[in-house]
């Protein structure tokens with residue numbers, strides 16, 4: 001059990017991107033969230049004001065860089081600034097969803113290297129460590145000069161599909177996901193079917209070029225790091241259905257679910273969509289096939305181990 005002395009040594013503050021998750025993390029650690037006022041002026045500018053003493057303390061700031069991504073990033077920076085100004089001894093950024101991580105390379109001449117810029121910003125405001133969840137790529141993490149910890153919710157997702165895992169195969173929807181899916185397949189005690197997906201960088205259009213493994217007659221669970229438009233999962237599920245799969249489920253760590261993704265996923269071949277709560281899914285984005293599992297205990301453990 002977390003002792004009182006231990007609890008007093010550190011505090012957790014939440015930005016406004018994912019307050020519900022921050023609250024759950026704090027509950028897991030049997031403590032309250034740090035008191036802070038975050039307001040927006042009429043023109044959209046953010047102002048942050050601390051409402052408690054943090055001098056000499058290690059402070060964790062939990063903020064997902066989900067939409068509105070840029071606003072949430074600035075908020076994270078302003079929180080860091082005020083905590084530093086008010087004497088916090090050590091700042092640790094807890095970023096359950098690290099936005100901008102997909103822009104980890106210059107794909108076409110003239111493009112910026114956004115992931116590196118975001119890493120520089122986070123470091124420059126005084127964070128000494130980053131704890132993130134299922135960061136898009138190892139490359140993205142390599143831009144940080146401060147220590148990083150990438151928490152993988154493999155066990156959480158494996159438990160979420162435990163009633164469906166009998167005779168199932170794990171599906172990697174693209175090359176990038178393969179390493180992760182192999183790890184999850186190991187936990188599930190199954191093997192991997194791997195899809196060869198291609199995205200046109202100019203139009204964003206997706207194409208499936210082929211599949212490694214036999215999907216026919218199988219129960220399949222697709223694992224991906226994030227659902228943005230839902231396009232990757234939908235096109236993969238369509239393809240697998242045409243290969244006569246018995247049923248398709250989908251799991252992803254980050255449920256960004258932009259625009260009409262919820263409707264498209266509800267209408268798709270996918271029977272159930274499981275995401276974690278690294279990104280909040282407001283009521284209006286929730287749909288019948290959606291199930292949300294929490295990463296709060298995973299983050300709470302990482303915080304405890306970082307003090």
Ligand code: R5P
Pocket residue numbers: 173174176177224225226227228229230231232233
């Ligand atoms: C791609 O590299 C990512 O891992 C995801 O597969 C992709 O970002 C998901 O986006 P969408 O849902 O728009 O296909």
